[in-house]
Amino acid sequence: QVQLQQSGPGLVKPSETLSLTCTVSGGSFTSYYYNWFRQPAGKTLEWIGHIHTSGSTNYNPSLKSRVTVSVDTSKNQFSLNLTSVTAADTAVYYCARGRRWFDPWGQGSLVTVSS
Amino acid sequence: EIVLTQSPGTLSLSPGERATLSCRASQSVSNNYLAWYQQKPGQAPRLLIYGASSRATGIPDRFSGSGSGTDFTLIISRLEPEDFAVYYCQQFDSSPSITFGQGTRLEIK
Numbered sequence: 616q617v618q619l620q621q622s623g624p625g626l627v628k629p630s631e632t633l634s635l636t637c638t639v640s641g642g643s644f645t646s647y648y649y650n651w652f653r654q655p656a657g658k659t660l661e662w663i664g665h666i667h668t669s670g671s672t673n674y675n676p677s678l679k680s681r682v683t684v685s686v687d688t689s690k691n692q693f694s695l696n697l698t699s700v701t702a703a704d705t706a707v708y709y710c711a712r713g714r715r716w717f718d719p720w721g722q723g724s725l726v727t728v729s730s
Numbered sequence: 731e732i733v734l735t736q737s738p739g740t741l742s743l744s745p746g747e748r749a750t751l752s753c754r755a756s757q758s759v760s761n762n763y764l765a766w767y768q769q770k771p772g773q774a775p776r777l778l779i780y781g782a783s784s785r786a787t788g789i790p791d792r793f794s795g796s797g798s799g800t801d802f803t804l805i806i807s808r809l810e811p812e813d814f815a816v817y818y819c820q821q822f823d824s825s826p827s828i829t830f831g832q833g834t835r836l837e838i839k
Contacts, residue, residue, distance in 0.1 A: 659818060659831065660830045673825075716763075717765075718777035723773075
């Protein structure tokens, strides 16, 4: 069965760039949309953006100026870069597959923005 | 952007009872692109229902979804101990815009 495994640092300094990677295993990687979400403690989920394995992207307008999602089909991976982070970007970040609904999900990565 | 409002915020029920969760959209959800997720503490969301009424793979038939337009419902026909969790609805439109409701916490009475 398809599994998504997230990796990346759990602590990022203010004004720096948050970078996470999601590796897909156990099934076909191509011809799908892959997404990033985040969830601050005690709050609901926020969609950050997605990429199709063809390379086309879409982003949440509220984050668009700071977000880049990229894909590496040779490694079955996709990645998130979020620039100029502040404490408000502290959250659990999730990757997930899908376009209109999302399954499966990665395990989640707590990213704390602090000096 | 479509805003999803879930009610109630918290639902207190006992195992064996029936749970009814509501999700109301600020404008019509096209093509019933509405999904429901279950989330337990420390875990990722789990897809339960997609397309408003289709059960995801491996989801027990005590979970059912219904609705169209702006009003959607998730029903758990007979609560099991493992069903106590937070439930989110989520919509997709072709902008694309993807938004979630604020969640309903289902707790043991």
